[in-house]
Amino acid sequence: MACENSSPRPAFLLLLCFLLGTASARLSSTFYFTSCPSALHTIKSGVNSAVSSEARMGASLLRLHFHDCFVNGCDASILLDDTTNFTGEKTAGANDNSIRGYEVIDTIKSQLESSCPGVVSCADILAVAARDSVVALGGPSWRVLLGRRDSTTASLSAANSDIPAPTLSLSDLITAFSNKGFTAKEMVALSGSHTIGxxxxxxxxxxxxxxxxxxxxxxxxxxxxxxxxxxxxNLSPLDTTSPTFFDNAYFKNLQTQKGLLHSDQQLFSGGSTDAQVNTYSSNSATFMTDFANAMVKMGNLSPLTGSSGQIRKNCRKLN
Structure with a gap:
């Protein structure tokens, strides 16, 4: 059914057109099957090579995706470099002298541009790299939905306000994640990413x-x-037990007051999330499942699709 025709239509047909348009804009796990069949393999290979050289890079790539998605959605805005007339998100308090892994993404993007020019978005690379990083360090896998496009702007102010700070109280953490659509349970699961890095x-x-x-x-x-x-x-591991292996040791550490960050220990401080920490501490499989499901939800935060945004040729600058 063609929806472009401007002639009058019954209300139910207009609604159907809208729903079809919405469906076509959804992300799909098979998005690159025909346009760039080697995309997932290329990303995985790049991630595995980087993590093999430095295990910490796995945590850095996971964090890069998180800090991207929490600022106006998963749109690769975090990758944009500052220019004389453009200020990106790299100098935000949570990112400056802290976020890393840009070069790994650059390498992967360069390889994809050689094999499938102008096809794979930087935002999708970030999402897949986060999953592959967790898997490379012994964690769970999940199905990454694809089809995001890259933003043509960034927001330093949103990066400064929306990325949860390590000084937050439990109630502020719950609010910060709730503002992005996450439950307190999902917040605790995602905090388990601090088992690496x-x-x-x-x-x-x-x-x-x-x-x-x-x-x-x-x-x-x-x-x-x-x-x-x-x-x-100076650096210290967030999880001193197994800092380069994705497991549930982070939660066991919280039970013995060995949370490195104030925000970490807040999850087990006599508050509403203590029971969830206890569950994940005693049941690794439950944590892995909940973390993977929360990461799928993370990747769906306000993605640009369809005709929105662009496919950057260089992740650091606009086309």
């Missing part, structure tokens, strides 16, 4: 020297690398 001293320094709900032996072990002043960029 590292954090800079500046993000947990205040907790280390001023908070009481922290294991004293754990705190002492951290202070040498994170003094009360200075050493802001």
């Amino acid at each position: 590292q954090a800079r001293c500046t993000t947990f320094q205040t907790r280390l020297y001023n908070e009481s709900d922290i294991n004293s032996t754990f705190a002492t072990s951290l202070k040498e690398n994170c003094p009360s002043s200075g050493g802001d960029n």
